[in-house]
Amino acid sequence: MSGRAPATLDRADRTTAGPADLDAAYATCRRIAAEHGRTYYLATALLTPPQRRAVHALYAFARMVDDIVDHADNPTHVLDPRETRARSTRPRPVEDLDLVEKQLRLAIEDGPIDATDPLRRQILAATADTIRRYGIDHAHLWTFLDAMRMDIPGTPTHRTRYATMGELREYMRGSAAAIGLQLLPVLGTVVPVAEAEPAAATLGEAFQLTNFLRDLAEDLDRDRIYLPADELAAFGVDEAQLRACRAAGHTDAPLRRALAHLIAVNRDLYRRATPGIALLDPRVRPAIGTAAILYAEILDRIEAADHQVFTARATVPRHRRILVAAKGFATAAYGR
Structure with a gap:
């Protein structure tokens, strides 16, 4: 502690x-x-x-x-x-x-x-x-809490910027991957838990990166940037430009390209995590599949808004959430 x-x-x-x-x-x-x-x-x-x-x-x-x-x-x-x-x-x-x-x-x-x-x-x-x-x-809980300490000013590990995706993933190991690992014993697996852990951790990271992309404006207002600086820089985007876009309420062309790249990275996480759903107890697969589909669709909503993350928070409409959940219920009921 x-x-x-x-x-x-x-x-x-x-x-x-x-x-x-x-x-x-x-x-x-x-x-x-x-x-x-x-x-x-x-x-x-x-x-x-x-x-x-x-x-x-x-x-x-x-x-x-x-x-x-x-x-x-x-x-x-x-x-x-x-x-x-x-x-x-x-x-x-x-x-x-x-x-x-x-x-x-x-x-x-x-x-x-x-x-x-x-x-x-x-x-x-x-x-x-x-x-x-x-x-x-219990270690998964303490790992999560350690990651949360990184967000609090005054702690030895506090940070608000991440130079590389590797640094960001180290944060997500506690803030997101650990959540997936906490859930595994609850959900149940058809293989030893250790075999299902990598995919569960990756899915947690996928969810978290989606949050970071959706909440860029909110995080920037709190003086936090949860996107890797080197990958933004590859598209000519630095912190000053992020703040200029925030002030203007508009995502400019370089930032749109950077966000498009990071969305592709995010979708790759979902692709790598999805096969792990088959390692879960059959009864819970529809639930996790539903969560993965709906969360990944937030990326679609960001794209549909031309990456204008400073004007509105991307959300999946209620009717779409209900439809996907209904399909999950049908799969759970009929095993299809």
Whole structure:
């Protein structure tokens, strides 16, 4: 862990989640997934109820951590409006992230949840239960948290620029690939888990790179550039030009060519990851296939808008998401 974690709460302040508490905790995670992860949430409808709960828990945990990181840039940003008051008494983001890791480690080890914030307590309870229930390798959680520390000013590993795709992939190893590896035991595989891990990690990277391309404007506003500088430079694009395009609200020709190149790189990740879906339990393949199709289509939307990522956020229309999910349901029901 980076930095020094704050002292733990007294044992008397801890609470242990019983069955009813866990049901409520998972329901909270479901609400967070539905509100913030529409594509993932729609895909989880194709999973069994226990798997669905587990995925919602892992998503909510990742979202909670992302909220802490966002708080480093925007003190008014909160995951849930009901948290506003609690936010004012929270530690600095770097300390808060250390505290989350300590709380999760304790929750996994002995059950009690060392947190006073009700929302955090529920997310931690559902996450710890999911980790124990599915035997998720704890290292994947710590790798994820280490990557998130890279986004927080004041940590030794903090960075906001990436010189090469290799550097960016090192970040994505924790921010995205680790998520895919967390999900594997939940989804189930028809081969030893280790054989399915490379494709799962690659699919996580594909999702993450799609986010970076779609959210270029938002990230730039937060003084972050999650695109490799050398690949942008190959098309004559530097940071000054990115900022000029942002100020003008227009993607110029050199940047359009750079984004087209990176979209091709992104599609190659999807191509390499897709065969790994066949290594999953047959019952979950439609869900993961649906998520992959819908996320990859965000790239189509960026292209359809002539790469104008500074004017609107590329999204897949609701009717299209429903159609793809319906096909997934048919595949799950009839095995076609």
